[in-house]
Amino acid sequence: MPFEKEREVLSGHIRNKNLKHSEQRQIILEVFLETEKHLTAEELYLTVKKKVPSIGYATIYRTLKLLIEAGLCREMQVENGVTRYEHHYNHEHHDHLVCTKCGKFVEIFSPDIEKLQEKIAKKNGFVLERHRLELYGVCGACRR
Amino acid sequence: MPFEKEREVLSGHIRNKNLKHSEQRQIILEVFLETEKHLTAEELYLTVKKKVPSIGYATIYRTLKLLIEAGLCREMQVENGVTRYEHHYNHEHHDHLVCTKCGKFVEIFSPDIEKLQEKIAKKNGFVLERHRLELYGVCGACRR
DNA sequence: ACGATATTGATAATAATTATCATAATAAAT
DNA sequence: ATTTATTATGATAATTATTATCAATATCGT
Numbered sequence: 001m002p003f004e005k006e007r008e009v010l011s012g013h014i015r016n017k018n019l020k021h022s023e024q025r026q027i028i029l030e031v032f033l034e035t036e037k038h039l040t041a042e043e044l045y046l047t048v049k050k051k052v053p054s055i056g057y058a059t060i061y062r063t064l065k066l067l068i069e070a071g072l073c074r075e076m077q078v079e080n081g082v083t084r085y086e087h088h089y090n091h092e093h094h095d096h097l098v099c100t101k102c103g104k105f106v107e108i109f110s111p112d113i114e115k116l117q118e119k120i121a122k123k124n125g126f127v128l129e130r131h132r133l134e135l136y137g138v139c140g141a142c143r144r
Numbered sequence: 145m146p147f148e149k150e151r152e153v154l155s156g157h158i159r160n161k162n163l164k165h166s167e168q169r170q171i172i173l174e175v176f177l178e179t180e181k182h183l184t185a186e187e188l189y190l191t192v193k194k195k196v197p198s199i200g201y202a203t204i205y206r207t208l209k210l211l212i213e214a215g216l217c218r219e220m221q222v223e224n225g226v227t228r229y230e231h232h233y234n235h236e237h238h239d240h241l242v243c244t245k246c247g248k249f250v251e252i253f254s255p256d257i258e259k260l261q262e263k264i265a266k267k268n269g270f271v272l273e274r275h276r277l278e279l280y281g282v283c284g285a286c287r288r
Numbered sequence: 289a290c291g292a293t294a295t296t297g298a299t300a301a302t303a304a305t306t307a308t309c310a311t312a313a314t315a316a317a318t
Numbered sequence: 319a320t321t322t323a324t325t326a327t328g329a330t331a332a333t334t335a336t337t338a339t340c341a342a343t344a345t346c347g348t
Binding site: 099100108116120124129130133136138140143 | 241243244250252254256257260261264265268269270271272273274275276277278279280281282283284287
């Protein structure tokens, strides 16, 4: 059974909040997890629609919110304003390095940068909650 | 004459692109520069409207784009999705540390972080063009 | 199976920004 | 100064992404 852990997380969250299971939620979760890239709501909608033709946009958005609350999903917005959704369960925190030509991106992480951020926040009297770092440049393939 | 340099920059850009001067553009620039905080398009619109009641929203957006092209203005988007505009001419590059309670923010800059970003980009074969860094936390005042 | 409650899907509403287009303003040439 | 070509403006429609509304349906504990 693939994604058993993730199913359980969602199930637990639903029970926890006295919500209800539904086929739509199951399928949206599956499609989301099966897709190995950062989806837009529209992409998710279109893919789910193939399995559940009656699905509505609102359900996609509602379920994405639910997945976020459950800790299974994370929102990311890259420059142009499009919101994408990425897997969050068992995925380490990371930031993104995005190619401005082809849109390809890689996930990055730097403990050194994280430390420096903490330092800056403290210096200004802030208690840091989270941050957002996006690097934009041109990737190797796009430069030739 | 205040903001003489900035006026010249805009003037030069307008000449350069064979565009035309207008009172609206002058006044929008003035209001933008006079306001010592990061404005939304709406705030700018409302302030300009006091001086030029006939001003339209489209002109505000068009002129903001023009100011950005001229290097006088920079867009910044903080988490909630609202786009704000800040002074860019003769302002050093900086990032933002934002309070999630009251919305207050301070401008920050760390050469060390910048260097690390370059290093990461290079390691991944990217030539870095720009980045975006926002730190979110709770400020001193909001914690008591 | 019943009843209380939550979910769904269709659609309207919202909000921010951009496109359209007729009219007005600007700049350059006469 | 007048003309002329071109750009800018303002009103409004269109667009896009997301959220709210609400009647009909599905779920879950009894």
